[in-house]
Amino acid sequence: MDIIVCIKQVPGSTDIKIDPATNTLIRDSADAVINPFDAHAVEAGVALKEQYGGSVKVLSMGPPQASEAIKQAISVGVDEGFLISDKEFAGADTLATSYTLSAAVRKMASYDLIICGKQTLDGDTGQVGPEMANHLGIPCTTFIRKIVEVKDGFMKAERLIEEGYEIVEFPLPAVISVVKELNEPRMPSIRGLMAAKKAEVPVWTAQDIEADKERIGLSGSPTWVVKTFTPVREKNNVIFEGEPEKQVSDLVARLRDEGIV
Amino acid sequence: MGIKITKKCIGCGVCVDVCPYSAIMIIEGMAVVEGHCTLCGACAEACLEQAIIIDRPAVKPVAEQDKDQWRGVWVFVETHGTDTSPVSYELLGEGRKLADRLKTDLSAIVLGDGSYKTDDLFARGADKVYSAAHPYLADLDTEICSLALLECINRYKPEIVLAGATSFGRTVMPKVAATLETGLTADCTGLDIDKEKGLLLQTRPTFGGNLMATIVCPDRRPQMATVRPHVFKQPEINGSSQGEKIDVQLAGNLTSRISLLDRVVELVAGEKLEDADIIVAGGRGLGSTEGFEHVKELARLLKGAVGASRAVVDEGWVPYSHQVGQTGKTVCPKLYIACGISGAIQHLAGMQTSDRIVAINRDPDAPIFDVADYGIVGDVKEVLPLLISSLKKEFGQA
Numbered sequence: 241m242d243i244i245v246c247i248k249q250v251p252g253s254t255d256i257k258i259d260p261a262t263n264t265l266i267r268d269s270a271d272a273v274i275n276p277f278d279a280h281a282v283e284a285g286v287a288l289k290e291q292y293g294g295s296v297k298v299l300s301m302g303p304p305q306a307s308e309a310i311k312q313a314i315s316v317g318v319d320e321g322f323l324i325s326d327k328e329f330a331g332a333d334t335l336a337t338s339y340t341l342s343a344a345v346r347k348m349a350s351y352d353l354i355i356c357g358k359q360t361l362d363g364d365t366g367q368v369g370p371e372m373a374n375h376l377g378i379p380c381t382t383f384i385r386k387i388v389e390v391k392d393g394f395m396k397a398e399r400l401i402e403e404g405y406e407i408v409e410f411p412l413p414a415v416i417s418v419v420k421e422l423n424e425p426r427m428p429s430i431r432g433l434m435a436a437k438k439a440e441v442p443v444w445t446a447q448d449i450e451a452d453k454e455r456i457g458l459s460g461s462p463t464w465v466v467k468t469f470t471p472v473r474e475k476n477n478v479i480f481e482g483e484p485e486k487q488v489s490d491l492v493a494r495l496r497d498e499g500i501v
Numbered sequence: 502m503g504i505k506i507t508k509k510c511i512g513c514g515v516c517v518d519v520c521p522y523s524a525i526m527i528i529e530g531m532a533v534v535e536g537h538c539t540l541c542g543a544c545a546e547a548c549l550e551q552a553i554i555i556d557r558p559a560v561k562p563v564a565e566q567d568k569d570q571w572r573g574v575w576v577f578v579e580t581h582g583t584d585t586s587p588v589s590y591e592l593l594g595e596g597r598k599l600a601d602r603l604k605t606d607l608s609a610i611v612l613g614d615g616s617y618k619t620d621d622l623f624a625r626g627a628d629k630v631y632s633a634a635h636p637y638l639a640d641l642d643t644e645i646c647s648l649a650l651l652e653c654i655n656r657y658k659p660e661i662v663l664a665g666a667t668s669f670g671r672t673v674m675p676k677v678a679a680t681l682e683t684g685l686t687a688d689c690t691g692l693d694i695d696k697e698k699g700l701l702l703q704t705r706p707t708f709g710g711n712l713m714a715t716i717v718c719p720d721r722r723p724q725m726a727t728v729r730p731h732v733f734k735q736p737e738i739n740g741s742s743q744g745e746k747i748d749v750q751l752a753g754n755l756t757s758r759i760s761l762l763d764r765v766v767e768l769v770a771g772e773k774l775e776d777a778d779i780i781v782a783g784g785r786g787l788g789s790t791e792g793f794e795h796v797k798e799l800a801r802l803l804k805g806a807v808g809a810s811r812a813v814v815d816e817g818w819v820p821y822s823h824q825v826g827q828t829g830k831t832v833c834p835k836l837y838i839a840c841g842i843s844g845a846i847q848h849l850a851g852m853q854t855s856d857r858i859v860a861i862n863r864d865p866d867a868p869i870f871d872v873a874d875y876g877i878v879g880d881v882k883e884v885l886p887l888l889i890s891s892l893k894k895e896f897g898q899a
């Protein structure tokens with residue numbers, strides 16, 4: 241089974257905080273990590289390879305330093321990785337990102353399965369996987385929490401929904417997006433770390449993947465961000481005073497007066 | 502094309518601080534943008550000198566797309582048998598306002614096997630209901646539904662299509678948007694119409710709620726968005742409403758490559774967190790599983806659901822299905838009582854839109870108090886039993 245896992249490098253999640261004085265984002269460090277959901281996608285790929293044989297590759301679109309994320313994936317058992325990086329890709333929305341990734345996938349040798357994370361920490365949309373499946377003309381299922389089996393060119397899996405889960409079966413090749421209940425990402429092995437250190441990550445440009453210039457980066461992005469702002473938290477908050485008994489009875493009185501309880 | 506720093510730049514460094522990607526440096530008194538900039542726009546927004554310009558090329562409209570032909574606001578109504586997903590009602594309420602601002606119609610689009618009664622949708626504000634009934638649509642198969650929705654959109658050309666950001670909506674809408682080569686904004690928490698151009702302004706949280714972004718789709722149609730459940734209120738029911746019902750005969754091929762073998766309902770004990778009017782949530786401050794019992798007792802008393810911070814779920818005091826926050830559930834109850842929860846940004850991301858928030862924490866500087874309407878600074882182990890007995894008295898149970 242030949243697997244491609246799509247990973248994105250994102251700013252280290254815990255680094256993002258709001259400075260209460262200026263109400264702007266502050267970072268403790270410039271750390272970047274593999275998007276947490278994508279770490280589960282990588283683990284799924286490696287585990288499937290261990291079970292069914294074949295290969296597992298990672299693909300990432302991002303700036304040159306995203307090759308670090310690819311090396312991290314190699315350290316936990318991925319065979320090789322490819323970085324698609326070009327100034328022309330900057331400003332891509334989900335349509336342009338999914339188009340670009342699908343162009344790169346077409347360039348790669350045959351594959352049976354593409355695994356994406358449920359969503360990214362920064363983009364936070366979860367759209368790239370399903371949109372990519374559409375560009376490639378293959379089926380897509382989302383929110384996979386358990387892979388039951390792969391047999392005769394079909395995958396059977398459990399998909400998380402609001403009320404519980406669905407058991408679905410679909411032919412490969414397909415795109416799946418995974419949630420974190422699926423597995424526990426492993427730590428790198430010594431051998432993996434050595435492989436990562438030695439790994440050369442090929443970098444593909446827009447030209448290399450034969451991408452249509454009008455469908456990548458800003459030119460290929462129908463959506464624009466027109467404004468960004470830090471959320472305002474305007475609350476007229478009341479902190480009750482006095483002995484605990486008094487605070488509690490004041491609270492109950494308020495809730496009663498507002499008709500909440 | 503791309504980002505430009507103009508001569509107005511005074512090298513103050515505000516942009517450096519706000520850039521989520523650490524992609525700006527100050528060199529010799531001027532901001533310099535590095536190659537890994539994603540053009541997110543946070544810097545341009547923050548720049549006091551208006552020295553940062555993000556230049557956009559026009560996006561080519563899809564061939565033969567005449568924007569003026571696309572009219573009306575559509576809400577995709579997610580049905581489960583004869584039930585309606587609450588977010589669909591919320592969207593009809595919000596869609597009504599958008600349609601009024603655009604002086605156009607609000608339509609509901611319903612896919613199903615025909616058993617669903619659509620009259621109710623008029624009473625919730627729809628002018629028209631498009632109903633495509635087909636036996637294959639009964640199971641809410643995401644592939645078949647995206648084909649059907651695509652056919653309806655191509656035939657009737659709405660300018661705006663909204664759906665709930667549910668597991669269903671977040672799967673079907675990207676498939677449809679990718680085929681139409683139009684934009685789709687995920688998980689919006691705010692919608693409005695731009696007065697000048699009549700564009701849909703789609704506001705959504707990114708970076709786990711740390712940054713809000715307003716997004717438009719100026720050149721392609723329809724403008725599509727999925728909207729987070731429980732952010733908008735359900736509209737009042739207007740009993741007298743009537744409207745036009747259009748039965749859509751689907752002509753296209755409705756096949757799916759995905760077979761649904763089973764759908765297993767696995768509701769957590771007690772009430773479903775997302776639908777609860779009252780949530781009592783506990784954090785690490787409760788100290789232990791035993792401490793957490795107070796939270797469960799208070800929830801029972803208030804006929805509410807039990808929520809938890811990730812710290813508590815990681816400790817194993819309650820299952821993951823109770824986790825509220827960025828990597829848990831997003832909730833918007835009438836009352837959220839946070840007990841011994843610090844209010845980390847990832848937790849706030851899942852509950853800060855609740856109508857009323859009560860915080861109980863012994864640290865007066867805990868960030869949870871920034872979003873609370875009512876706060877008690879004290880020990881949860883002391884305050885909760887008092888609150889429980891006080892409420893019992895209130896309810897005449899003591």
Ligand SMILES: Cc1cc2nc3c(=O)[nH]c(=O)nc-3n(C[C@H](O)[C@H](O)[C@H](O)COP(=O)(O)OP(=O)(O)OC[C@H]3O[C@@H](n4cnc5c(N)ncnc54)[C@H](O)[C@@H]3O)c2cc1C
Pocket residue numbers: 253254276783784785786787809810811812813824825826827828829830840841842843844845846847848851861862863864867879880881882
């Ligand atoms: C990528 C990522 C995703 C995350 N997603 C989520 C998420 O979805 N949901 C989530 O909740 N967290 C999430 N977190 C974790 C989050 O950052 C916090 O670590 C977590 O919310 C803290 O839980 P807590 O408030 O219960 O614990 P703590 O931060 O330990 O806070 C305990 C609080 O209890 C108070 N306290 C202690 N003893 C008492 C007492 N006796 N009486 C009264 N008060 C007391 C303390 O003052 C403190 O404020 C995420 C983190 C990351 C990095």
Ligand SMILES: Nc1ncnc2c1ncn2[C@@H]1O[C@H](COP(=O)(O)O)[C@@H](O)[C@H]1O
Pocket residue numbers: 246247248275277278281299300301302334337341355356357358359360363364365366367368369
């Ligand atoms: N730039 C990228 N490079 C590789 N994979 C990506 C990229 N952006 C998104 N993905 C994949 O698509 C998933 C959903 O991303 P998003 O739609 O941004 O929430 C991620 O979890 C990744 O698996």
